[in-house]
Amino acid sequence: MSGEIVDAMLGLGLAVIVVRRRSVAIALLGAQSLVLGIGALSIAGGGSGSSLVASFVLLSKAIVLPLLIYALIRRTREPGLVLAAASPLVRLAAAGAVMLCAVVFVPPLGLGSAHIEHAAVALVLLGIAIVVARRPILFQLLGLIVAENGLSLLAASVPGGLSYVIELGALFDLGLVVTVAAAFAHRIHSELGTGDTELLRGLRD
Amino acid sequence: MTDLVPILAAAVPALPLAGMLLALLARTPRQADILALAVGLPSAASALALAIAALARGGAPALRGHWYLLDGASGVLLAVIAVVGLGSVAVSPAYLRASGRSWTTAARSRSLYYAALFLFWAALLAVPIVGNLAVAWLIIEATTAASALLVAFSGRRDALEAGWKYLVLTTLGLSVALLGIIVLAISQANAGHHDLHALDWHALRLAAHALPKDSTLVAFVLLLAGLATKIGWAPVHNWLPDAHSEAPAPVSALLSAALLPSVLLIAWRVKAILAPSVGDATTHAVFIAFGLASILVAVPFLWRSLPWKRLLAYSSLEHMGVIGLGIGFGTPLAIAGVVLHVAGHALAKSLGFYAALPLLRIDPEAANRAPDGVLSDSRSTATAMGISLLALSGLPPSPLFLSELLILLGGVAAGDVLVSVIALIALALGFLGLLHAFVEGVVGERKRHHRRAHSRAERPILALTAILGGGLLALAPAGLLLPGSAFVATLARGAL
Numbered sequence: 001m002s003g004e005i006v007d008a009m010l011g012l013g014l015a016v017i018v019v020r021r022r023s024v025a026i027a028l029l030g031a032q033s034l035v036l037g038i039g040a041l042s043i044a045g046g047g048s049g050s051s052l053v054a055s056f057v058l059l060s061k062a063i064v065l066p067l068l069i070y071a072l073i074r075r076t077r078e079p080g081l082v083l084a085a086a087s088p089l090v091r092l093a094a095a096g097a098v099m100l101c102a103v104v105f106v107p108p109l110g111l112g113s114a115h116i117e118h119a120a121v122a123l124v125l126l127g128i129a130i131v132v133a134r135r136p137i138l139f140q141l142l143g144l145i146v147a148e149n150g151l152s153l154l155a156a157s158v159p160g161g162l163s164y165v166i167e168l169g170a171l172f173d174l175g176l177v178v179t180v181a182a183a184f185a186h187r188i189h190s191e192l193g194t195g196d197t198e199l200l201r202g203l204r205d
Numbered sequence: 206m207t208d209l210v211p212i213l214a215a216a217v218p219a220l221p222l223a224g225m226l227l228a229l230l231a232r233t234p235r236q237a238d239i240l241a242l243a244v245g246l247p248s249a250a251s252a253l254a255l256a257i258a259a260l261a262r263g264g265a266p267a268l269r270g271h272w273y274l275l276d277g278a279s280g281v282l283l284a285v286i287a288v289v290g291l292g293s294v295a296v297s298p299a300y301l302r303a304s305g306r307s308w309t310t311a312a313r314s315r316s317l318y319y320a321a322l323f324l325f326w327a328a329l330l331a332v333p334i335v336g337n338l339a340v341a342w343l344i345i346e347a348t349t350a351a352s353a354l355l356v357a358f359s360g361r362r363d364a365l366e367a368g369w370k371y372l373v374l375t376t377l378g379l380s381v382a383l384l385g386i387i388v389l390a391i392s393q394a395n396a397g398h399h400d401l402h403a404l405d406w407h408a409l410r411l412a413a414h415a416l417p418k419d420s421t422l423v424a425f426v427l428l429l430a431g432l433a434t435k436i437g438w439a440p441v442h443n444w445l446p447d448a449h450s451e452a453p454a455p456v457s458a459l460l461s462a463a464l465l466p467s468v469l470l471i472a473w474r475v476k477a478i479l480a481p482s483v484g485d486a487t488t489h490a491v492f493i494a495f496g497l498a499s500i501l502v503a504v505p506f507l508w509r510s511l512p513w514k515r516l517l518a519y520s521s522l523e524h525m526g527v528i529g530l531g532i533g534f535g536t537p538l539a540i541a542g543v544v545l546h547v548a549g550h551a552l553a554k555s556l557g558f559y560a561a562l563p564l565l566r567i568d569p570e571a572a573n574r575a576p577d578g579v580l581s582d583s584r585s586t587a588t589a590m591g592i593s594l595l596a597l598s599g600l601p602p603s604p605l606f607l608s609e610l611l612i613l614l615g616g617v618a619a620g621d622v623l624v625s626v627i628a629l630i631a632l633a634l635g636f637l638g639l640l641h642a643f644v645e646g647v648v649g650e651r652k653r654h655h656r657r658a659h660s661r662a663e664r665p666i667l668a669l670t671a672i673l674g675g676g677l678l679a680l681a682p683a684g685l686l687l688p689g690s691a692f693v694a695t696l697a698r699g700a701l
Contacts, residue, residue: 050399110391110420124384128377140373147380154387159394162387163401169343170383176350177376184357184369187308191362200366203447205506205515 001157005039006119008032009153010099013126013146017095018088020081022073022138026066029142033062036149040156051161057171058152065145065178072182073138076189082136082196091133098125109154116157123150137185137195141178148174207268213255214273214334217283220248221290221327228319237315238298244323245294252287252330256280264691267407274336274406277692281544282333282470285551286463288676290326292669293455296559297322299665300453303566308360318358318453325351325459332467338478339386339404341471342379345435348464349375356452356460367451371444378434378441385427392416392424406474413481421482428475429491435468438495438529439502442522446506449518454565457514458558461521462551469525473532477699485535492533493624499526500631507638510575513564513590516642517557520597523635524550524605530628531612539615540697541687542608549596549604549680556673557593560586563666567656575642578651585663589670591647596677598639599632604680611688 012032016025037059044051084091102122109117127147131140151170155162189195224244231237259280262268267276297318307314328348335341349372357368386404393403396415402408413421430441437445449457476488503523507516524546531543563586564571564579580587596603609632616625687693 107419107423109388109423110395110417121384124380127380131373131377137369144373144376144380147377151380151383151387154384155390158387158391160399162390163339163399163404165401166339166343166404169340170346173343173346173350176347177372180350180353181372183354184365184372187357187360188365188369191360191365197369200362200369202363203366203370203451205446205509205511 001039001043001116001153003115005035005042006116006153008035009039009149010119010122013123013149014092014095014099016139016142016146017091017126017130017133020084020088022078022136023070025139025142026069026073029069029145030062030066032146032149033058033065036152036156037062040152043156044161050164050167051156053164054156054161054167057167058156061171061174064175068178068182069138069141072185076138076186076195078136078194082194085135086133094133095126095129098122098129101125111154111157113157116153120150120154120157123147123153126150135196135198137188137197140197141181141185144177144181145174207258210255210258210268210275211270211273213251213258214270214275216251217248217255217334218327218331220244220251221323221330224248224323225320225327228316228323231316231319234301234315237319238301241294241297241319241323245291248326248330249287249291252283252290255334256283256287259283260692264695266695269336269407272336272340273334275334277544277696278470278473279333281547282467283330285466285548286326286329286333289458289462289551289555290329292555292559292673293322293459294326296562296665296669297453297455299562300455303562304359304453307358308365314358318355321351321354322456322459325355325456329459329463329467333470336407337401337405338389338409338471338475339401342383342386345468345471346376346379349379349435352456352460352464355456356448358453358456359451361451364451367444367447371448374441374444375435378431380431381434382428382431385424385431388420388424388427389416392420406478409478413478416479416482418482421479422487425475425479425483425488426491429472429495432468432472432475433495436465436472436525436529437522438525439499439522442499442502445522446515446518449521450512450515454514454558454561457517457561458555461517461558462555465521465525466528466547466551469528469532476532480699489533489535489619492529493621496526496529496531496533497624497628499523499529500628500635504631504635504638507635508641510645512573513571513576513646514558514561516575517554517593517597520639521554524554524597527609527612527628527632530624531615534612534616534619534621535697536615536618537693537697538618538688539612541684541690541693542611542615544687544693544696545604545611545680545684546608549608549677549684552673552676552680553593553596553603553605556589556669557597559669560589560593560666563663564590568653570653576646577653578649579646580648581651582656583663585667585670587647589666591643592670592674592677594639594643594647598636598643600636600640602678602681604677604684607681607684611684
């Protein structure tokens with residue numbers, strides 16, 4: 001996969017942690033998934049059947065998931081701005097630091113391309129950072145998918161590709177998790193009138 | 206019996222999946238209850254038959270098919286999941302009758318509850334028999350979606366919080382575990398093994414010596430860290446007390462007694478296959494660190510005055526720590542203790558969660574506060590709670606007394622004397638904490654007004670106490686046969 005595609009994925013992922021509007025974040029995530037799908041397709045050209053299946057799985061994910069999440073935000077309008085715990089600049093700096101950790105601490109994983117290895121781990125860490133740093137429930141859901149895109153980047157780069165059973169199974173699982181998460185988001189919004197997870201802090205010992 | 210194994214292995218997850226589809230077709234709540242029991246009985250029977258087939262092989266090597274792997278550990282887990290699953294299906298009508306609300310309409314809620322419960326059960330039954338690491342991961346991930354819906358079934362704010370936290374944290378944890386699996390797949394691909402079977406337990410075991418040490422170590426750490434989130438090991442256990450306490454009691458029983466040890470089995474298999482590459486000392490240290498941390502984090506909470514289900518949740522954290530410690534020690538004595546502990550914990554813990562149903566009927570405040578003086582209102586409920594608590598505390602003749610003793614002696618045999626002593630002290634403190642909960646909550650003085658229990662409503666918990674209590678009593682002498690057996694020796698060797 002070319003360095004430009006990998007860099008674009010990182011940039012789009014970083015933008016998700018910064019932007020305020022949910023619709024913009026969904027568009028960024030869709031773009032990231034699309035870039036990943038195109039990158040995987042470029043590797044699969046003339047490659048194994050598994051790689052081709054993986055590319056089509058990623059491309060369909062890039063179309064279906066953003067549409068599903070967009071339908072969700074149409075049904076859960078926020079009454080006001082959900083205040084962020086930290087400013088966009090602080091979030092960007094924290095995300096940058098987390099991604100830097102991936103470059104510094106991740107040893108070679110055997111792929112032969114340190115850039116892809118670092119970027120994949122950085123995206124998983126970035127997904128975790130988005131879940132931690134963003135309060136709106138929808139952004140936490142997007143964080144899960146950014147982390148999943150990091151995994152897909154690494155999986156698509158495995159020599160010969162991962163088995164299509166794993167690719168399809170992972171897509172099915174992700175679809176299941178996103179559907180259940182969307183149901184949660186809708187229900188939480190109905191119960192609280194907002195998707196601010198800061199209000200979900202009643203359980204303590 | 207061996208000829209029937211492929212058919213049984215397919216039937217075991219297929220029957221509850223059929224139950225899921227049938228539940229969606231039910232038109233009335235009564236129809237849903239009857240269908241659930243009608244499918245639950247053959248589901249449990251087929252799983253128990255497969256468990257017997259696995260256990261009857263004693264110390265013989267694992268049976269492998271195209272997609273399944275059946276060894277002694279599969280047998281123990283299958284038996285546990287079958288018994289707890291059937292128990293949860295059987296007590297569900299009592300929960301659903303008493304539950305005030307759910308997040309869907311009343312007409313649909315029972316069908317959806319059973320559909321999610323059967324999907325969860327089917328996935329749990331598949332985990333111990335699946336012969337491939339990646340497929341095991343896919344199934345564990347599928348349990349998350351089904352069980353998160355069940356955790357939040359009541360639709361109350363706290364239940365939504367617990368369900369959301371569980372969904373997000375365990376999905377992130379499993380993403381980390383998947384990263385580890387992909388790293389292993391890269392190593393296998395570099396060695397020329399590209400297809401799905403490259404990640405079969407057996408194939409990985411055969412390839413372990415040839416795997417590159419550094420990247421395999423990364424894979425091992427990622428896999429264990431990710432699976433630890435789902436097992437509920439400290440320090441990544443935050444979801445566990447919330448999910449166990451907010452879920453419907455039958456679901457809490459499945460989460461604690463079946464889900465956590467099933468994922469632990471996968472972690473154990475990862476240890477068995479990767480130890481030749483990353484070294485016994487490393488795998489040993491990681492399991493002991495997670496195990497000891499979980500026990501030490503759980504014990505202070507066992508001393509606190511907590512609501513019943515929350516107390517049981519922290520007890521789960523403690524017991525998963527004990528099992529992790531036993532697997533980490535890895536000696537035959539410790540493994541004998543692990544086998545006994547998984548079975549004993551499942552029976553005692555499920556009885557405790559089932560007892561929450563009549564408890565919350567006579568004292569609804571027990572959902573948010575520690576129970577008090579239950580004996581003065583309901584002897585049956587108090588008996589169930591007492592047996593559960595005392596068994597979990599490790600009071601003889603509880604099988605957990607013997608299993609903890611075996612694990613600690615196994616630790617000494619492994620040369621981990623200091624770890625064993627620390628664990629012994631922590632377990633003794635945990636024992637006192639649960640004893641205190643028994644004295645205050647079960648046999649102590651009643652401090653607030655309770656409803657009187659009706660004798661008819663007490664019959665189900667009486668029957669469950671007799672069955673699960675009898676099982677606990679039978680386990681202790683059976684456990685004495687484990688040390689030195691060929692069955693345990695094969696498990697301790699990590700043969701897959």
